[in-house]
Amino acid sequence: MGTGATRAGTRIGATVRAGLRGVRWAALALALSACAAEQTGAVLTPAVVRVPADAPRTTGRGASSDSDHAKLVASFGGEYRAPAAQHLLTEVTDRLVRASDRPDQSYAVTLLDSSVINAFALPNGRLYVTRGLLALASDTSEIAAVLAHEIAHVTLSHANARTELELRSQLVSRVVADVLNDPTTGAQLQSQSKFALARFSREQELEADGVGVRTLAKAGYDPYGAARFLNSLNRTLALKTGTGAPGEPDMLATHPGTGERITLVTRAARRTGAPGVGVDERARYLTAIDGLTYGDNPGDGVVRGRRFIHPSLGIAFEVPEGFTIDNTRSAVLGTTGEGSRRLLFDQVEAEPGRSLEAVLRATWNDAIEPTSVETREIGGHAAATALSRGKDWTFRLAALRVGDATYRMIMAAKGATDPEPAFRRWVASLATVTPAETAALRPLRLQVVTAASADPDELARRMAVPDRALERFLVLNGLERGATLKVGEAYKIVTE
Template sequence: MSADEEADIGRKTHPQIVQHFGGAYDNPALQAYVAGLGQRLGQVTETPAADFRFTVLNSDIVNAMAVPGGYVYVTRGLLALAANEAELAGVIGHELGHILARHSAQRYSRAVASNVAATILGAVVGMPGVADLAQMGAGAWLQAYSRENEFEADSLGVRYMSRSGWNANAMVSMLGSLRSHARLEARMAGRDPDQVDQSHFMSTHPRTTDRVQAAIDAALKAPPSGTLGADTLLDRVDGMVFGDDPSQGFVRDRVFVHPGEGFRFEVPAGFRITNGERAVQAQHPNGAAILFDGAKAPAGDFDMLGYLTHSWLPKARLAGAERIQVNGMAGATATTTGRTRQGNVDVRVVAVRFDSDSIYRFTFLTPPRQTTALGEELRRATYSLRPLSTEERREVQPWRIKVVRVKAGDSVASLSARMALAQWKEETFRLLNRLDEDDRIEPGRRVKLVV
């Protein structure tokens, strides 16, 4: 693949990635900071004249990626997790390594040879939900880089950050934090965190510390030195949105609220909500799931039962189709069956006309043995859908990172209690501030809160 072809791929793929991940984060100062850091790294690469472009994506997913043509992305979720500037430099340096070693271009070429239209994402760490990119116009090809590719990207990233004056040990600490984040995510979802290494990036790569230490040894041939820049990064992320952006709606424990569209609904206890680009998902450890999405209402007057059976699901074998009313809104429901990776499921679909322009839809998936037990709770979820009042719209605000200085008498428990999260407060506080279970916190230290 020629350099011109790589540049063309990047130009075509860039807007699709930005759109999929919620757009570019609307903070010019933070965008300029990350771009400046990236350009500083780019100047010490083997191709200092190359044209690199850096974008902070408006997504709370913790990830970073790169595509041919010099496009590098980090999410604000990753920025929130980073403890210092050197860790962020390590992530960006790693992605530059994938680009300059032409790993992304090689993957694209192999994908095209296999007749797979490709969007290449060089992920620092795998994440649930990225497979949805397969629905993008350019498609997706997201298989992990090989061990050799990752080692080379690590080695190059360490080289670039060291040449730029950052402490290369930050590559080790960042990868360790990414693994800790994955383990906490698994616990939140009711999964065994010990399974992360089997289903996550660790399963196909050397152990994190060994892998990066080897890269440091290969790149530097000496113990690393340089700055960390903790205060620099903390100054930049102070005030940054944490979690969902207002334009995407908010997850608040078991409630999903969308102030822009003016609605809310609540899922039963035990379900964990994830806000996606095309749908809101809620999953239960027993295998049950809820999908919620929206559709444009057909023009003119129409019947919701007809919409469900003829417009939304014309090919499905529906049973028990009937009209319903949900808080004064016309709706329809029916049942069918389906199959997921976990096996057969019972399916109930519900469509509700929210206003003249919008229809909202629930799809409830339950393992057959759970359908009866969950029936009433899922029915309550349907009838929890309602419009927001003007006051409710005004009161719903995004969470943000707030950087504070620890005072005498503060503790992990007292600071965690100030977190806006409904659950997992202390665990999230420790993750964001790199505190192990036995670590105490000293007065004068600056820490991140979610408020």
């Protein structure tokens, strides 16, 4: 969670159903071929906006500027300095470009200091990979598959095509609304265009997957690396939801479901040859990422078991038993294993002198029960708490003032059950971080170790993770349940 998070109007009900969306810049998003790996979606057939062939054409954005690059890098935590990993990424990219449909295109790869699993490209050939994605990949062919997919977006001019569709759709809806004085139809067209653009983006993702696998094979890498990586991604998403499933599909998702992508890239790989073709260069890859920072940077807040600590904000809290929490850029989210209880912690803007009760009402869309509002002091901090009942969930809300900052703490329980007991324990745990606790915080790191036994439990017990150590170890190393280790072979673990 960043130190300047402003989430006024965020509603945990929407988070419960679809997950918290991150910050986006509308202009840059048009030019960005982003493969936001940590999202899912189903392929739908919504109403399609038919842009008339004779509609005025628009001009897409020109070449992405240095300012675009700087904004992207800053929004993902800056550049991550890892010379061995950077050298590998550059070398793999050069090899893929020579095998691509446009070997004359120049590319530059930036490694981002973010734990989010993500990779994306700008139309000018700038490629971006997060350290979170590097940590998940298990060999060179898997990271090459990701880069080949992004290179395909550039060679196929996907960003420009998406920009053109978006701008033309907006133009038509504005003409209908303003020139033809039909705002209702204009609004309908604009709404439908969102579905059309989402479907168009999903089709682009599938096209980039197919072209990427062909490039991967032509460059001499194992073409099945794409399916292996997507399978690990799918399992990681399931771990995040805590329910064993990647999550509910989003009607406006710009990416196909990961399962559909796995099927497609597996078929594409089979067309290039049977398993065993190409190289994976696993040993080389593990050497390059040994010591890589894993998870959150302490300055952006860290999760240690059930405790969240944010030294920059100077706060910490502990969630009730049964919750698993995840620190995102915009908020701290939590869920129980069965998904029946959720929580959210974020920072909101509050005008000086505004009451905390007014803050709660201004940042919550549903009705708050009037008699439930309570203003008091919690742990030495001014606070206001309230109850809100939705159709399917019951919410407990709190706004607290710590120094000059205002925070929200929201807990949701499915059905009519009031989560007040657990909510009060959670809110009461909010405290300032001690200097000793701050000094003791160290980032987690990947460590490559050699298996002395075939039993994966032996290495899983060394994992510095809050829960499900064995499952996380298997996913991190691309191993299925019930797998045995190869004695003397290298594997990744997470250590402090």
